Amino acid sequence: xxxxxxxxxxxxxxxxxxxxxxxxxxxxxxxxxxxxxxxxxxxxxxxxxxxxxxxxxxxxxxxxxxxx
Numbered sequence: 616x617x618x619x620x621x622x623x624x625x626x627x628x629x630x631x632x633x634x635x636x637x638x639x640x641x642x643x644x645x646x647x648x649x650x651x652x653x654x655x656x657x658x659x660x661x662x663x664x665x666x667x668x669x670x671x672x673x674x675x676x677x678x679x680x681x682x683x
Contacts, residue, residue, distance in 0.1 A: 616681040619653060619661065620674060626652045627682035634679040643670055645680060 616630055629649050632640045644665045645651060655662040660671040672680075 616683065618678045619651065619663070619680040619682050620677045622653060622656075622682060624653045624656055626650060630681045630683055632680055634676075636676055636679060639676075640680070644668065645670075651680070651682065 619627065627650070629645060629647055629651055631647050632645060640646070649665060652664040653661060654664055654669065660673050661677045663670050663672060
């Protein structure tokens with residue numbers, strides 16, 4: 616498993632969410648099994664799409680999202 620932080624822009628499936636921020640991710644709709652699309656991977660926060668929403672996720676938090 617790799618974190619979303621190590622991936623290039625594209626679509627991925629969330630396998631698990633690690634760390635103490637699980638509840639925050641679940642509230643945003645980032646749950647195991649969901650489709651997540653990385654839109655922009657700049658030096659700042661990652662811009663991702665979950666469903667019809669675009670979300671900016673800090674790099675520290677993005678490192679806790681494991682995808683395939």
